[in-house]
Amino acid sequence: MASRLDDIFEYPYIRNYENASEHDGSGGRSGQRPVEGVGEPASVVDRMSVDRRRTVGRRAGGIARAARLHRLAAPGAAAQGRAGGGAARRPIHLLFHRQRPGAGSVDHAVPGVLPAGGEEIEQGKMIMREWMTLGLVAAATLATTVARADNFTVQARPVADEKAVFATVESVSVVPARGRIGGTIIQLGVREGDPVKRGQSIAVIADEKLTLQLKALDAQIDALQAQSNQAQTDFTRIEGLVERGTLPRVKLDEARTALNVAENGLRARTAERAVIQQQSTEGQVLAPADGRVLTKLVAVGSVVLPGDPVATIAQQDFKLRLRVPERHAKFLKAGDKVRVDGDELGGRAVKSGVIDLVYPQIEDGRVIADANVDNAGEYFVGDRLRVWVSGGQRRALVVPARYLTTRFGIDYVRLQSAKGAISVPVQRGRESPSTEIPDGIEILSGVRAGDVLVQP
Structure with missing residues (x-):
């Protein structure tokens, strides 16, 4: 059935x-x-x-x-x-x-x-018991997977044998902002440290003689304009009389010449006035490049000559000038990476850079090199920073910082053993961040390769 x-x-x-x-x-x-x-x-x-x-x-x-x-x-x-x-x-x-x-x-x-x-x-x-058993097995498997995801196996990794050196923040170039005319500073709109853009007006130079010259030229232009108008009137009248035969043609030629002279004189004075007007416009001192004002060389009321510097502008692209001891010079070459701690740049993230130039001359027992750091932030020109440079490679035990805990001044890690997780004291080394472990910390003693750490 x-x-x-x-x-x-x-x-x-x-x-x-x-x-x-x-x-x-x-x-x-x-x-x-x-x-x-x-x-x-x-x-x-x-x-x-x-x-x-x-x-x-x-x-x-x-x-x-x-x-x-x-x-x-x-x-x-x-x-x-x-x-x-x-x-x-x-x-x-x-x-x-x-x-x-x-x-x-x-x-x-x-x-x-x-x-x-x-x-x-x-x-x-x-069937109900089978489903309950499957649910318990799935829950246990999920818990085991999460627990394994929180574990970390200690391995010896190649790290750079970095050496700490000091570097100075330098500008790529320092450009002076010069006045194009002579005169008196009547306006100064920047101070040391202010950011400026290329073409921005930072000062104004005024010359009273230019104003007087403009007034004189305006008067001359008015007189020449009147002469030109009179010459045009005479030429028109003489041209009619010549056509009727009252005056000889030579009078018409003389009137035409007088008209041309008046018009040319008017154009000359107008061009001269444009030159003076341009000189007055050049009284504005413009920033030659994007950057920050390093020094202000004049004050309001100062008299300057054409070409005198008014301020110095440091371009925004900064570089780090390293001074490396000569015993490390053999490990230093263009293209090597350098590391700058986040605290040095006023942030938390570690910045990396590349050595751009190694100078062949040794000064005071040190090799000079320039390094570029992208998105390094804002800092003072001439500021001294601690930079880590590579002095070779070695193998070390590096663990993430989140696996370390500090109690009473002693660092501990949770080590997985047959009896469960136990706390083991370790000796912390320096920070060793990398792409795989951004918050890597070197462990000098307390663990060995193959140990499994449990996140606290």
């Missing part, structure tokens, strides 16, 4: 209907009858509430009738009902098999309602 049900029906449903006879009605599903002679199960697998049974619809009557028939068919059902005064109701556990779509009516196949026996209930319990 069970194999036949498996071949015909899908998705078994186990339901527990209490007092099924109370919900008997019309319109039930035909053919859903219990098999006579099969005993009732003892365990409840699933319950369907009264409200849910009422929502089944007009087909609920068939389920109720099946339950009642099963109760009447069970051995001793009538005797138990009479002993309890007819009021006692026992739970009816039925196994409902849903008909496969297109398989035909249940009436012409096999009974669609069977009592849920102990075998089906035990199978349900086994």
